[in-house]
Amino acid sequence: MSDDNVIYIGNKPVMSYVLAVVTQFNTGLSDEVLIKARGRAISRAVDTAEVVRNKFMRGLDVKDIKIGTEQLVGGEGDKINVSSLEITLKAKA
Amino acid sequence: MSDDNVIYIGNKPVMSYVLAVVTQFNTGLSDEVLIKARGRAISRAVDTAEVVRNKFMRGLDVKDIKIGTEQLVGGEGDKINVSSLEITLKAKA
Numbered sequence: 001m002s003d004d005n006v007i008y009i010g011n012k013p014v015m016s017y018v019l020a021v022v023t024q025f026n027t028g029l030s031d032e033v034l035i036k037a038r039g040r041a042i043s044r045a046v047d048t049a050e051v052v053r054n055k056f057m058r059g060l061d062v063k064d065i066k067i068g069t070e071q072l073v074g075g076e077g078d079k080i081n082v083s084s085l086e087i088t089l090k091a092k093a
Numbered sequence: 094m095s096d097d098n099v100i101y102i103g104n105k106p107v108m109s110y111v112l113a114v115v116t117q118f119n120t121g122l123s124d125e126v127l128i129k130a131r132g133r134a135i136s137r138a139v140d141t142a143e144v145v146r147n148k149f150m151r152g153l154d155v156k157d158i159k160i161g162t163e164q165l166v167g168g169e170g171d172k173i174n175v176s177s178l179e180i181t182l183k184a185k186a
Contacts, residue, residue: 042136046176050162054174065158067180069143081147083139087160 005030009037009045017048021089022056031091032063038070042085049087063090098123102130102138110141114182115149124184125156131163135178142180156183 005028007020017035024033037045053060066086074080098121100113110128117126130138146153159179167173 040133040136042139043133043176043178046135046160046178049160050174050176054162062160065160067139067142067155067158069147081143083136083143085136085139 004028005032006034006036007048009035009041009048011041014044014047014051017044018051018056021048021052025057025060025089025091033089035087035089036084038084039082042083045085045087049089052089057091059092060089061092062087064088097121098125099127099129100141102128102134102141104134107137107140107144110137111144111149114141114145118150118153118182118184126182128180128182129177131177132175135176138178138180142182145182150184152185153182154185155180157181 005024007017007024009017021033021035035045035049049062053062064086065088068084068086069081070084072080072082098117100110100117102110114126114128128138128142142155146155157179158181161177162174163177165173165175
């Protein structure tokens with residue numbers, strides 16, 4: 001999967017990311033979109049996937065969900081662990 | 094899986110839920126624990142699973158992760174959709 005198919009969730013409203021995912025499916029070359037988030041944005045990633053699936057594109061499966069921990073380096077060189085979530089949505093065959 | 098093996102994530106600090114999960118594995122009758130969260134607590138559920146796996150009990154697999162939408166009824170009878178997340182942790186055989 002190329003980087004084009006990855007939507008990174010940040011602090012914008014959920015609908016911004018819903019639009020990004022729907023656009024990606026409609027214009028992209030892949031039948032999969034990967035939604036990625038870290039920290040507090042994780043709940044927004046789940047919101048995004050659920051709104052896309054329930055309101056906009058019913059023909060999608062949740063292909064995979066992964067959780068993990070990433071290590072960030074803070075301003076003073078200290079290391080911070082932050083949780084991550086990846087949701088792969090795939091168009092039904 | 095009985096209700097005993099379900100840890101519901103709320104607004105307490107992550108370590109409260111980490112302790113609950115570890116205790117459940119150590120005293121429970123099952124080799125699985127289900128971590129459930131809704132809305133903004135979802136990111137805390139991922140934190141809980143990751144801290145348990147990385148710091149306390151390395152012999153755990155993430156058996157399953159599910160996302161969903163639940164409908165809550167608000168104070169004035171209006172319906173609110175809220176995202177949910179379930180993480181199943183299982184002791185390695």
